[in-house]
Amino acid sequence: MHNYNLKNITARSAEPKIAGVVNDHKADNLNIVALHGWQDNLASFYPLMHLLPRYNWLAFDFPGHGHSQWRNNQAHYYFVDYIDDIYQVISENYSTPVHILGHSMGAMTATLFAACFPELVRSVVLIEGIGLVTTPDEDVVSQLRTAILNRGQSADKNDKKASRVYKDLNSLIKVRMAVSDLEYEHCALLMKRNSENTELGIKLRIDPKLKHHSGFRFNEAQAIMATKQVKAATKLIVAEQGYEQIKHSIKIYSKYYSELSVETVKGGHHCHMQNPQKVASIIREFIK
Known part of the structure; x- marks a missing residue:
């Protein structure tokens, strides 16, 4: 595996602390902040x-992902709170606007963040992500009800699942492979960062x-x-074998978007890992 x-x-010193990685290059106005997808982690950007x-x-x-701290016991993972996380990371680390790169859920947070804080982008x-995941007006109440009822039930189930120990990293990697279209090396990058060694074996971080149901989402009109309100130039990269939901959201x-261009690349939902050369080429040309 590549070193x-x-x-x-x-990346954020206030709790919950946010873990990050940086490279050692220093170039004016060429700062990229990368936002990963749901249940992934920053390692998905290593190839890029x-x-x-x-x-x-x-x-x-x-x-709640990778090496970052979990939200406290009373807190839940609301989409809008990720916007606050991004704001705090950028405010703590930069004094000038940055280029934002987001994958999947990270792409949706990138859209909402750019709308809220155009002066930072x-x-x-x-x-593989555009717009926002929404809830129809008529389902808002039932979604909140379902989320609250499911929290107690899923807490017990998820706690048991989370406490599951794998005999080695290889076993965990194969579990991830079984539910994705990623090759072994890509699952290894993700699961190595999403797990830790314990006395009993490998445990998820x-x-x-x-996995709790979301209690609230924007409706389509709000999205x-x-x-x-996204004023920054925006590039959407879509995978040929990506999620059908993305193609629907494009329509x-x-x-x-004020200024959007779209390119399609070979690969699946994690095309930035599967086809990083092409994705890197598109990013290089776009940011230039």
């Missing part, structure tokens, strides 16, 4: 960071509460209004 030779940092070393990278694990790259949201 990516990156420096571990604390390796191929684009002339940029100043900061990739971080969202709370130079450009946006979305990989992911907070089981990440469209947010998308309209809804693409016309509302």
